[in-house]
Amino acid sequence: MTQGRSIIGWLLILAAFVLLWRYGEPVAKWALDYPKTWTIPAAKWISNLLKWLLNDATFGLFTFTQLTRFIAAVVEVPYQAALSLLSTGFLSGRGSSAIQLAPPLSWIAVIAIVGMIGHYAGGARLAIFAAGCFVFLAIFGQWNSAMVTLASILVAAPIGVVGGLLLGLAAYRWPRFDAALRPLLDLMQTIPVFAYLVPILFLFGFGPTAAIVATVIYAMPPMTRITVLALRAVPSEVRDLGRMIGCTRRQMTWRVMVPSARDSLMVGVNQVIMLSLNMVIIASMIGAGGLGFDVLAALRRLDIGAGVVAGLAIVALAVALDRLSQAMALKMGEFHGHAGKTGFVGRYPYLTAALVLVAVTTAIGLLIPAFQTYPKSWTVSSGTAFGQAVEWINVNYFDTLEAIKNFFLLNILVPFKRFLGGLPWLGVVGLLAYSGWRLGGLSLAILVSVLAFLIAATGQWEKAMITVYLCGVSVLLATLIGIPVGIVSAERKQLWRVVQAIIDTLQTLPSFVYLMPAVMLFRVGDFTAMLAVVAYSIAPAIRYTALGLQKVDPRLIEAGRAMGCTNWQLLTKIKLKLALPDIMLGLNQTIMFALSMLVITALVGTRDLGQEVYIALTKADTGRGLVAGLAVAFIAIIADRLIAAGAQRTRTRLGLQ
């Protein structure tokens, strides 16, 4: 009965919507295009607020800027230490008159230490793999830049992981905190970095520290989300056991809950590392230097080969760090005693070996420079191979590619863009409100309609619709490709390893690297932008689908098989249903990732909110940038809440909860 009523409700609201859309023009023009005179001057308010925060805000004893500068100084300490150790050596003084007191670690020592960590955590295979990644950096002449990047990641990633974990624990313990935190996480992940770059630079000073702060803001949210999800998924038996054996609250958290959620938490660690490396390009724009700068500079002179190599160096770093951190986490869970071993060397064989190695290589390095820094003459250059490959495709297949592009543009992209662009804003707000009400009740209805209204009221409706169009098409494509790939590769170990390597690459290879060849082949425009968004946002769709399927309790599958399910039935009736929460989280992340690519797509000439943010940056108009950034975030929140409410209803109906 309710079903019938809901269909009638939908029909009514849709009819009203179409009426307004088709015949509303003469009666209520304001309902179609938001009148300019009604616009809320939010940009000005935000600009003034920031001005106050930067210049006048004070806590009595010290000003707000002093506080943030202090935080910057605190973060600066480990960063300088890491940078000195890996790249510049320990210096006295600054700038060109600085005197080197001690050299940095020699390249041989770094590679060997990485190998040793690999060996300690995961055996010979991991050792060779991790060391191999670093050898790649040296051979292709990326060593110095890579060490600068590594130094900033070594600071940013732990802050992101620990901060995310703590926030996640707090959100798990206090539901009210969770409710307050969730929108904040959405904002952190979806407001394009360019929008808050300028205030961050004022607050934290121009340089690597500001870059680290921006990186942490962007990379931390997935860790928090995954922590909450993972802790909720800890079986109640485990919790009960903890209670029965009389754990204190702290023991319960750190000895029971966190270790049992470890597998999922490691996905969070992976995401933090990947996203940190994803920020490398933007970080390099504000003084972090390193590989990101090399990528940008290479592509500015259209040296595709150099850009690809620097991009792959970022990937190599990411993959090595990720695999090492995963193995370390597994290792830490194991019991290991020092039974029967005495003395420092016996207890800490790896540490001893590393110390000896550092001492030896440093000493030799003083005599033979090749031991200290990798000699330039040993480096290999990719030369023009990449550029020539693109040229060959360009000359021979441009017409074919053009035909494919035109097909997509004319049949899918352009009609969809026109359709969305023509919708009346009031109608869309109403429709969203009704969907919110049907799916999640009054509070959801109010939330989505207020957010949608705010987008219109700040005068950004048109650009927001272009954003929805571009991201909508891309997310659809990404899920259509990503979920099947995730399903297929979830249970095939070999294949999963390959797929994992591909999505890690897609996620960490700066999109700039493939964006410029894409421009050469597809010209500037929406299609190129869509390719970049899909390539980036497909990773979570695949990853979370596979993760969800792999986590399904094998006993349930056994039970299903015993009842005579076919493979297809097993998949659709049991596995996919049980994996649904993870797949939904994957969809959420796909949308978030797609929206976070807007900054990059602005660089190939789209006319969406990302471009608006970019323009605001060039005009030094912080208020305008943040307003556009917030509009992006609102779109994300609306999509997220509606999808989550829909998934919740589906689950309830299926009796999963």
Added chain:
Amino acid sequence: MNRARRFLLGCTGAAALMALALSGAAQAQESSDPIKLTLHDWTGQLITTHIMGEVLKKAGYNIEYVQADYLAQFAGLETGDLSVAMEMWETTGRDAMDAATATGKVENIGPTGMKAKEEWWYPEYMKEKCPGLPNWEALKDEKCAEAFSTAETAPKGRYLGGPVTWGGFDDERVEALELPFEVVHAGTDAALFAELESAYQRKAPIMLWIYAPHWAPAKYKGEWVEFPEYTKECYTDPAWGSNPDALYDCGKPFGEIWKVGWVGVKDKWPGAYAAIKAFTVDNDEMGQMITKVDLEGKSVDDVVAEWMTQNEPRWSEWIKK
């Protein structure tokens, strides 16, 4: 701790003494803190900045190069986190520069001597299809415009303009001069040149915004379209030019390339400030150096070192007291 500090102080003291002995008493009052010069992501700017840096080093100053975004750097220049930016193009950085100087914390240290030329540009092979070029009136011919068209813009020609943020009034220009062209904006200049490279490889039609000093005019054979020459009135008085009712019925202006810096530079390093103010190079000189780096594969450091040895009398003049 205390001892270590005294040791360090001693060290810097000794270093300062040495600097004093080396560079004369004049610099003794100036700060030995590093002067932070910003580096951006295009070769010309790297060369300009490194020349300035090397010259200042010769005068005994402490120099630090910091990688910074072209526009985001103003946040650092206002607070003094950064000291000097050597290339701020009139054509692309005016708004941000005005906003920054309006705060009173950033000042314009004068022109670099280079001028930004920007205009519509086409590869040489397009001349066959549109023989009237480089005169702009040839573009009014529909056949000629169609030669520049793509599937999306046909029968109008396609003109690939710079990023929206560069301004340039191309949409207005097309309208004022009644050109049968459609303006498409590239998002970055990397995208701009990626399209040119692609078209050039295929000898495909293209008309786009190119600026100099840059490596592209040296690498690709082609010409700038000759529009009616820019005058101030053209941009302010509709009556001027071929279209009596519209502004922008002329070409683009040549733009200065400015040096900008934190307002405190003057007091902290007066000698360096004078040297930065005196710095000039011209377009040809810069164009040659950019070509050496971007097309001949030399390193920025080598090219700068070469310039330093060839132009010693010139830069000695800048740092003279």
